[in-house]
Amino acid sequence: MKNRCLLFIISFAFFYCNSQDLLVSGKIINEETLVLSNISIVFYINQNIAEYTYSNEKGMYNVNVSNLKNLDTLKIVANGLGYKSNIKEIIYKGQRELTNNITLEEKPEALKEVVLEAWEKIKVSKDTVTFRASKFTDGSVEVVEDLLKKIPGVEVLKNGEIEVNGKPIDKLLIEGDDLFDDKYKILSKNLDANNISKVQVLNNFEDNPVLKSFQESEKVALNLMLKEDKKNVWFGNINIGLGTNERYEGSANLGLLKKKVKFFNFTNINNTRKLAIPQVRSNSTITISKYQAEKKIEKNNNTIVNIDNLTNTNFSDNEDVFNNSFLNSLSFVTNLSENTKLRSLSYYSSDIIDKQNSSFVEYFVSPEPIEYSEENNINIKDIIFATELEIKHYNNKTYYKYDFSFENNSTLKDGNLIFNENVINQEQEDNKHNFFNHLNVTKKLSENNLLLVYLYHGQNNTKQNLTIHPNIFNQQFEEEDTQSLVQQNSNSPLRYTGISTELITKLKKSEFGLEIFGNYDHDKINSTFLVNNQVSVDSLANDTDYKKTNLSARVRYKYDFSDKFKLRSSLVISQNYTNLNNRKEDFFFVNPAISFTYKKKQSVLGLNYSFTNNIPEISYLNENYILKNYRTFSRGLDFIEPFKSHNIGFRYVYKNYKKIFLINSYLFYNFTNRNYGTENFITENSNFIDYKILDGGSLLGYNISITKYLSSLPFLIKFSTNQLWSNNDVLINNEFGITKNYNANYQFKCTTYLDIPLDFDLSFKYNYSKGQFSDQENSFDYLEASLNSILELSEKWKIQITNDFYYINKNNFLFTNMKINFSPNGNRWSYQLQGSNLSNIKDLTNINISENQKRSSSFRIVPRYILLNLKYRF
Numbered sequence: 001m002k003n004r005c006l007l008f009i010i011s012f013a014f015f016y017c018n019s020q021d022l023l024v025s026g027k028i029i030n031e032e033t034l035v036l037s038n039i040s041i042v043f044y045i046n047q048n049i050a051e052y053t054y055s056n057e058k059g060m061y062n063v064n065v066s067n068l069k070n071l072d073t074l075k076i077v078a079n080g081l082g083y084k085s086n087i088k089e090i091i092y093k094g095q096r097e098l099t100n101n102i103t104l105e106e107k108p109e110a111l112k113e114v115v116l117e118a119w120e121k122i123k124v125s126k127d128t129v130t131f132r133a134s135k136f137t138d139g140s141v142e143v144v145e146d147l148l149k150k151i152p153g154v155e156v157l158k159n160g161e162i163e164v165n166g167k168p169i170d171k172l173l174i175e176g177d178d179l180f181d182d183k184y185k186i187l188s189k190n191l192d193a194n195n196i197s198k199v200q201v202l203n204n205f206e207d208n209p210v211l212k213s214f215q216e217s218e219k220v221a222l223n224l225m226l227k228e229d230k231k232n233v234w235f236g237n238i239n240i241g242l243g244t245n246e247r248y249e250g251s252a253n254l255g256l257l258k259k260k261v262k263f264f265n266f267t268n269i270n271n272t273r274k275l276a277i278p279q280v281r282s283n284s285t286i287t288i289s290k291y292q293a294e295k296k297i298e299k300n301n302n303t304i305v306n307i308d309n310l311t312n313t314n315f316s317d318n319e320d321v322f323n324n325s326f327l328n329s330l331s332f333v334t335n336l337s338e339n340t341k342l343r344s345l346s347y348y349s350s351d352i353i354d355k356q357n358s359s360f361v362e363y364f365v366s367p368e369p370i371e372y373s374e375e376n377n378i379n380i381k382d383i384i385f386a387t388e389l390e391i392k393h394y395n396n397k398t399y400y401k402y403d404f405s406f407e408n409n410s411t412l413k414d415g416n417l418i419f420n421e422n423v424i425n426q427e428q429e430d431n432k433h434n435f436f437n438h439l440n441v442t443k444k445l446s447e448n449n450l451l452l453v454y455l456y457h458g459q460n461n462t463k464q465n466l467t468i469h470p471n472i473f474n475q476q477f478e479e480e481d482t483q484s485l486v487q488q489n490s491n492s493p494l495r496y497t498g499i500s501t502e503l504i505t506k507l508k509k510s511e512f513g514l515e516i517f518g519n520y521d522h523d524k525i526n527s528t529f530l531v532n533n534q535v536s537v538d539s540l541a542n543d544t545d546y547k548k549t550n551l552s553a554r555v556r557y558k559y560d561f562s563d564k565f566k567l568r569s570s571l572v573i574s575q576n577y578t579n580l581n582n583r584k585e586d587f588f589f590v591n592p593a594i595s596f597t598y599k600k601k602q603s604v605l606g607l608n609y610s611f612t613n614n615i616p617e618i619s620y621l622n623e624n625y626i627l628k629n630y631r632t633f634s635r636g637l638d639f640i641e642p643f644k645s646h647n648i649g650f651r652y653v654y655k656n657y658k659k660i661f662l663i664n665s666y667l668f669y670n671f672t673n674r675n676y677g678t679e680n681f682i683t684e685n686s687n688f689i690d691y692k693i694l695d696g697g698s699l700l701g702y703n704i705s706i707t708k709y710l711s712s713l714p715f716l717i718k719f720s721t722n723q724l725w726s727n728n729d730v731l732i733n734n735e736f737g738i739t740k741n742y743n744a745n746y747q748f749k750c751t752t753y754l755d756i757p758l759d760f761d762l763s764f765k766y767n768y769s770k771g772q773f774s775d776q777e778n779s780f781d782y783l784e785a786s787l788n789s790i791l792e793l794s795e796k797w798k799i800q801i802t803n804d805f806y807y808i809n810k811n812n813f814l815f816t817n818m819k820i821n822f823s824p825n826g827n828r829w830s831y832q833l834q835g836s837n838l839s840n841i842k843d844l845t846n847i848n849i850s851e852n853q854k855r856s857s858s859f860r861i862v863p864r865y866i867l868l869n870l871k872y873r874f
Helices: 002-018 144-150 209-214
Strands: 020-030 040-045 048-054 060-068 073-080 083-091 097-099 102-104 122-125 128-132 154-156 162-164 172-174 196-205 219-226 234-243 248-257 261-270 322-335 340-363 370-395 398-419 422-446 449-469 486-506 510-531 542-560 565-580 583-599 603-614 626-629 632-635 643-656 661-672 674-682 687-695 698-710 715-732 735-752 758-773 776-792 797-808 811-822 829-836 843-849 853-860 865-873
Touching: 020 073, 040 060, 048 060, 073 102, 083 102, 144 154, 144 196, 162 219, 209 398, 209 422, 209 449, 449 626, 486 542, 486 626, 510 626, 643 674, 687 715, 758 843, 776 843, 797 843
Parallel strands: 020 097, 020 102, 172 219, 632 687, 674 715
Antiparallel strands: 020 060, 040 048, 040 073, 073 083, 122 128, 128 196, 154 162, 196 219, 234 248, 234 865, 248 261, 261 322, 322 340, 340 370, 340 853, 370 398, 398 422, 422 449, 449 486, 486 510, 510 542, 542 565, 565 583, 583 603, 603 643, 626 632, 643 661, 661 698, 674 687, 698 715, 715 735, 735 758, 758 776, 776 797, 797 811, 811 829, 829 865, 843 853
16 A cells, blocks of 8 residues: 555655746737737647737737656747748747747738637627627527627617627628628528627728728728538528417528538428518618718618507517518629629518507597597508619729619508598508619729729609598588598609719828719609599699709818827818708708717717708608508698708727627717697597607717626626606697606616526516696506516527516516427427417507697407427528
8 A cells, every 4th residue: 555655655756856847928010019908818638728918909829838858849829810920849848938929910810810719708809709609599599680799799689780899890791701781680680690600890891902001991891701511601590380379480591601602592381470671671871980981871761651550569589470471682792803703682572461450539629639549450562673883893992892783662551540430541652763874993002192083873752542432521521411521642863973082192091082072862742632633632642843952062070199099080071952842942061070089998988060951851751641542641831941050979998809898889869949749639530740840859869788607607707787868849720838858778688698508698678758738647557578588408408498588567467489490400400399378379569659739559469379380400
């Protein structure tokens, strides 16, 4: 026994004497001797990973490498985005300390060259933050949108739009290429998340290579990286689902991603509450910031009529949507040559929706409140067909981008309404056509001079026919036949074109830009009002013709006081020529803007102010009343009155991705001297709205979100709040007053990453709104809560149970949904059994509050159903 103990002691002493620690430290710089932060340094002992670290903001690093034995080979590898790898090998000879300074050589890298090492969950390299998808995936993740909701700092809004640290993304790329432009929801809502290996946040993103080499960008984008076995081969999946209550869904995805060509085809058909039209509708009008170099201007259709005035619910999963939807999209991008790229997107989408609700409406007006009831049943058929074509060419410091798109949108709405026990039928037929053209040219004249030229042309045409039966306006039109009908036909064409030329000069610490801009808009509203298709009511007919010509010069100036503190400013001088129904007027405007930004390594502090003169749109200028739905008429002004607005904003952002600690906050205040307010004359049967020039209003808003990863638990938590106050003048039934509205919400979210086969997504949201007009005040609040439990029984079996809770108007509503997934190992087939609304809630009551109105609505809920899905991946 003593001999064994002696042998053990000798062996331990021998190992200890031969296994030593080495303290390695040094500084990392580039060829210009500038220090480099966030450079990864990996240490290998005999080709096995031993330690890793990152350089700090001063370029320094130090790490203790353990278990080194004499004559071991120690390899040190330094990597950073935009730099060549630096590799150094040494033979360990017993030393205790080693100084190893590293100089990295610059090398432009493609996005796909960013390497995420096997042990890393998140990697920060300059402006790129890379997330390993498998570390943020659980049994609830099916499509890309589900995955993005798990990524810290990424927010998927209710309408599907994506923000990163409070800033809307510019692009959603895949393998570094843009296939969908602003229609990226087609990709995020349909691509199988199982194909994704990494998600990259690209800060200071710029798609234009000439601009990228010349100036900093404030844009942000996301890039999806595919798994290696999905590259250079056809891949996709086919999904078929059938269920109770005649529920069905089916989808087919097909993709090919090669170096020279990328291709996607998405098809989806369902009646399980997944709408198609919202996936292809982008943001409203795309505008340009005061400091943004590359531009894209597209204007919206002027939509007048809308019989779908049902209030929206606050449901998170479309529980009240009865639909039959279809979507097919085809997109590709290909390299025509080394410097020329072609992108195309075509899609067809269709939604057939059945809406039903009953409402009780109260208007708090003098001398007595006005009340009425509605029971609505609206059938909607909405179809969009569109195609886009984009060509990019880069040649000898010049970048060309041509963008063409065409969209056709036809909508039919058939509404049956019981209004105070009176049966009314409304039928609305819309036909919209949009045609857009854009040409951007960017030329680098020299190292310090850049020329930008932008030309655009667009045409929109909106035709709307509204028929109401019976004629509920018979008293106003002295019509004795109560069974007659009224019909309104409207046409709203818009043509606009413009050109912009800007010269930017860059000095040592400053940047100067001079832009000359000109545009022309021609807008019309033509409408007729008929009784029984015969009698024309001239007082309800419109023939509004509105022309606007703008000539302006914009001066931009940027000055960098230091690497941290920067000033930006702009001054726009414009001459505006208007022609409203052959009445010509000229307006001269001066619009200044200024902003200050203070940036540190992980935080940004910004303050901005702008002053803007505004000219009204045509929707404020129709001379006669125009019918919007069965009870609402609207009339504009017959003259143009410009109004001024002041905008002040403050923003603070903190980003520490290594520790996953993120803060995003924004405070803004807007006020105007005068505004286009409304004078409302409300009765039980009708609402007449007249636009008036009233004293200006104000808008104050604040939002903050804090995201933190608690590694000791481990939980990812997020707290956010949004606050909004508004004040506006208004006239209601000859009573003048100030409307005051306050809206707020407080939200808490928690996602767990437990080392057990059970994880949770938990959220609470409290909503509060208050409206005040004259001596009337109304308030309303409600609570939302959600618990998503994900149980992984094995690699084959996963169960997800989701409970959504609503507390509204002292009533409790609990929606329970469940999914059981079975994925056999090594099998391309997978199976899913899902149950929706297992608690079988039939209807839900919601309340909407404004300053002078309260609407209580009861919605029909999609009944319980069970659905079996079969998916085949290839």
